Amino acid sequence: MKRIVAIGLTLVISLVGFIFYDYSRFYDGRLHLVFCNVGQGDAIFLRTPGERNILIDAGPNDKVVSCLTRHTPFWDRKISLVLLTHPHADHFMGLSEILKRYDVLSFATEKLENKTLGYKVLMKEVSDKVPKHSYVYAGDSFREENGLRFAILAPTSSFLLKTSPNNMIGENSEFGSLITLVSYGSFKALLTGDSQKEELMDAISSFKLTSVGILQVPHHGSKTGISKEILETLNPGTAVISVGLNNRYGHPNPYTLSLLKDSGVKTLRTDINGEIEVISDGKTFGIRESN
DSSP states (O other): OHHHHHHHHHHHHHHHHHHHHHHHHHOSSSEEEEEOOOSSSOOEEEEOTTSOEEEEOOOSSTHHHHHHHHHSOTTOOEESEEEESSOOHHHHTTHHHHHHHSEEOEEEEOSOBOOSHHHHHHHHHHHHHOSEEEEOOTTOEEEOTTSEEEEEEEOOHHHHHHHOTTSBTTSSSSOOOOEEEEEETTEEEEEOTTOOHHHHHHHHHHTTOOOOSEEEOGGGGOTTSOOHHHHHHHOOSEEEEOOOTTOTTOOSOHHHHHHHHHTTOEEEEHHHHBEEEEEEOSSOEEEEEEO
16 A cells, blocks of 8 residues: 555656646747758747747648647647648648647638648638638738737738739749748747748848848748848848758758858758757747757
C-alpha cells in the first residue's frame, strides 16, 4: 500500500512539475515566431505575447502538427487565426490535419482560388469547421492589447485584378501572395509567402517600410522574389528561407544566396538549420535552431 501511495505521489509531482515547466515556456509574455521545418513548403507559427496561437500557412503535409505540438502547451487546442498566403498545395495541404486536431476560430486568405480537388476539399472543411472566414487585403490589421501588431501589406485588390482577373491562381507568371508585417515593440518581421519582386517592392514603398529584424525570403529563395534594392531598403538582421532538402525546383537559387551573402545578411534555412524559432521581448530578439 505504501509503495502504491509513493508511486502515486511521484506521478502527481511529476505531472505538476511538467505543467509548471510548460507554463513557464508558453506564458512568458514574449513573441515566439517559428518557421516550421515542413520540407518544401511554408508553415509559420506564432505564439503571441497575449497567448494566442496564429498559423500562417500549413505546409504540404502533416509535419506542421508536430511543430505546433512542440510550441503550444498540451492543454491549449485553440488556434485564433489561420492565415493562408495563397492557394498552392505546399502552403495549404497540412491544414486538413490541423482542422482535425485543433479548434480553429478564424480563417483568412486572399481572394484567389485554385481549381484542384485538394483545394476544394480543404475549403469545404474550412467552411464546415471554422466559424469565421474572411478575405484580407493590403491595409487590414489587428492588434493585441500588449502591443503586438499584425498588418497585411499586400496584395491590393488592384494587384489581384491585374495578375488574376478571374480570381484563379496561375493565370499569369506573377500572382498575389499575402505579405504580412509582424511588429512587437521595436521588433519587426516581414513574412512574404510566395511574393515576387514587383509585389514586394510595391508593399515596401506603399507602407514606407525600412529595417526589419527578420525577413522571410520570398518563394523559398527563388530568383524572382528578391533584389539588391529590396535588401538595401529592408536591411534585415536575419533572413530565413523555408525550403525542402534537395527539392526538385533547385531552391534556394544560387543568385538569391549570393545576393544575401554579398549584402552581409545572416541567412538560416529550414533544410539546413531545421526548425527556426525567433523569440522577442519587443526590444531584442534571439534565435533557436532545432535540427
